[in-house]
Amino acid sequence: MSADRDIDEWLAERGITPLDSRTRARAALEEAKIINPKKARMSEQKLERAEAVLAERFFRVCSAPACAQVANASGRAPLQVEPRTYCESCGGSNNRRAVADFVEACKRKSVRRVVIVGGSPAVREELEEQLAGQIELRMVDGTERHTADKARHNLDWADLILVWGATELHHKVSAHYTGGPPSVSRKVIHVTRRGVAALLEAAITHLKR
Template sequence: MSADKDIDAWLAEKGITGSDSRTRARNALEETGLTSARKVRISEPKLPRAEQVLAERFYRVCTATECQQVARASGREPLPVEPRSHCEHCGGSNNRRAEVAFLEACLRHRVRKVVVVGGSPSVREELEAKLGGQLELRMVDGTERRTAGKAQGDLEWGDLVLVWGATELHHKVSTHYTQPGTPHRHKVVHVARRGVAALLEAGITHLER
């Protein structure tokens, strides 16, 4: 004899907790014959099919504007979820949302090579892990001596240069990239805020101008 599960509890596990979202999800399950309006429980063998029905029809999304835009463009019905960790676009992470948006912006503007000047070793490793598979990255340690020649090589190589001023970055290093008069100044972005999301959002803003 198969076990069964409370439908509302199962929906809540997926972030479908609001009354409107829950009603819409239940209606989708009822339309496909997986349950009926009078039932409060569903047999566990039906759950994989129920998950498929919801995934094909709905895009589970948080309230962030960017996530909402992605959901509307997905071809599926946006379905509000709570908490944000259930959002299909960002998974509740500002960094994740910024990473996806940054990669999309780079694709639109044909940016393939990105130089990041500054940042802690752990953050540089994170950027490599999250972006390195789709972009060519050159990470410059802002605490080590950088010659003008090497900096010039970075400027010539990169399509976008992010100078992360709010992090571990010596002035003698940053000035090689930000000094007035360089013919590559148009591709240099000075980022004054900490955090991966702030870094990538500054890059997006620059590319979308």
């Protein structure tokens, strides 16, 4: 005799706990003849197929607007999950969620080129990886020699410049990007909080003004 699983418990293990989401997921499994609407359990032999049906039909998503945008563009039906760790877009990560929100804010304001001045090597690498293919990005090491000519070139090139204080950033480097004329200073944001999410949230606030 094969073992079986409680259907609602199995769905909950995948973050499908909201009532509407659970109802829709069960309906999809019933339609695929994987579960019986009159039964509360299903055979473990059917679990792999059940997983495949849900993955093909639904995009599991949290309540963040940026994640909803990703879900809507996926070609699959959005399916609300809780907690956010089950979201296919951000996986519950504040950083990944902030990246998605930032990219969306940049699209709305036609911002394509961004310069980030400062930050640790690990954080710069993370930003380059997360924003690759979505934003043209230049990272400036705040601890190395940086000439005024290079800074002017970045100022002319960029749509948005984030000067990240409270990180590995020497004053001689940041000074190249501050105190310019209004046409330049309007696109320069000074961020004093640490963390990728804080950096991008400050940029999003600026872009919404």
